[in-house]
Amino acid sequence: DTAVSQTPKYLVTQMGNDKSIKCEQNLGHDTMYWYKQDSKKFLKIMFSYNNKELIINETVPNRFSPKSPDKAHLNLHINSLELGDSAVYFCASSRILTSGGNTGELFFGEGSRLTVL
Amino acid sequence: GNSVTQMEGPVTLSEEAFLTINCTYTATGYPSLFWYVQYPGEGLQLLLKATKADDKGSNKGFEATYRKETTSFHLEKGSVQVSDSAVYFCALSALIKAAGNKLTFGGGTRVLVKP
Numbered sequence: 023d024t025a026v027s028q029t030p031k032y033l034v035t036q037m038g039n040d041k042s043i044k045c046e047q048n049l050g051h052d053t054m055y056w057y058k059q060d061s062k063k064f065l066k067i068m069f070s071y072n073n074k075e076l077i078i079n080e081t082v083p084n085r086f087s088p089k090s091p092d093k094a095h096l097n098l099h100i101n102s103l104e105l106g107d108s109a110v111y112f113c114a115s116s117r118i119l120t121s122g123g124n125t126g127e128l129f130f131g132e133g134s135r136l137t138v139l
Numbered sequence: 140g141n142s143v144t145q146m147e148g149p150v151t152l153s154e155e156a157f158l159t160i161n162c163t164y165t166a167t168g169y170p171s172l173f174w175y176v177q178y179p180g181e182g183l184q185l186l187l188k189a190t191k192a193d194d195k196g197s198n199k200g201f202e203a204t205y206r207k208e209t210t211s212f213h214l215e216k217g218s219v220q221v222s223d224s225a226v227y228f229c230a231l232s233a234l235i236k237a238a239g240n241k242l243t244f245g246g247g248t249r250v251l252v253k254p
Contacts, residue, residue: 026182055242063177063226063247070241078241112182114242126171126190126232128242132182 025049026131028113034137035103042099043134045113053077054096055114055128056088065112071096100136108138141166145229145245152219152252160214160248162203162229170231172196172205172212173242177226186214186227219252226250 026047035041047054055078056068070078071090085101100107114128145162152158164172171190175183187196192207203214212229229245 063249065183065228065244065247067241067243114183126242127173127185127188128183130175130182130184 024131026113026115026129028111028131028134030134031132032135032137034139036139037103037105039103040099040101041103041136042097043111043113043136044095044097045131046095047113047115047129048094049115049129051115051117051129052093053116054090054093055116056096056098057112057114057130059110059112059133061109068111069096069098103136103138105138108136110135141170141231141233141241141243143229143231143243143245145227145248147246148226148249150248150250152250154221154252154254155218156252158214158216158219158223158250160227160229160250162212162214162245164210164212164229164231166210166231166233166243168233170233172203173230173232174201174203174212174214175228175230175244177228177247179225183228219250221252221254224250224252 053072055070068082069088073093074090087099090096110133112133113131116128142165173188174186176186187198189196189205195204201216226247226249228247230242
């Protein structure tokens with residue numbers, strides 16, 4: 023079974039469209055993330071949710087809206103797509119951090135490559 | 140804020156050569172340090188980690204030692220194989236609000252091993 027799964031794996035769309043990427047994890051983790059990887063492979067965190075609560079929100083345009091219906095799912099919705107949104111988006115999850123516990127390891131999905139034409 | 144700097148690639152090597160990828164970091168507190176690997180067309184996989192000073196992480200012949208005095212976590216492998224061709228990311232982990240976890244990544248180093 024895939025631990026962190028994202029759909030779709032590839033997404034090609036026109037500027038101005040709205041699209042969503044879905045993510046599910048079956049690891050029983052409490053925290054989920056979205057990262058963006060640009061064409062130069064640079065990775066940057068976008069959002070983090072812990073048990074459906076938003077805890078990290080980097081300086082991402084408000085066209086990007088994460089939604090977490092439950093702690094096993096974190097979807098990413100993007101409105102009014104722009105050329106610069108073309109990238110690979112990675113979902114990840116981790117255990118909740120407690121004292122003496124988790125070392126901070128993230129488990130990543132295989133990525134969703136978004137191409138905006 | 141936290142940051143990670145790693146050597147730019149690409150690094151091109153012959154099989155059985157020695158590999159070193161330098162990584163230095165800036166962080167407040169005591170972060171955990173990681174190396175992730177991304178094979179072509181795949182997501183990131185944890186390669187190794189170290190959670191405190193002087194810890195050595197190791198996996199698949201790769202090693203890295205958490206050096207607090209030099210704020211470094213250099214990755215090494217004594218004899219690389221073609222299958223080690225990938226992009227390698229150094230990262231540090233910072234605790235956020237006692238629940239979340241923010242991984243800050245370096246820019247990645249592409250390694251190409253030729254037969």
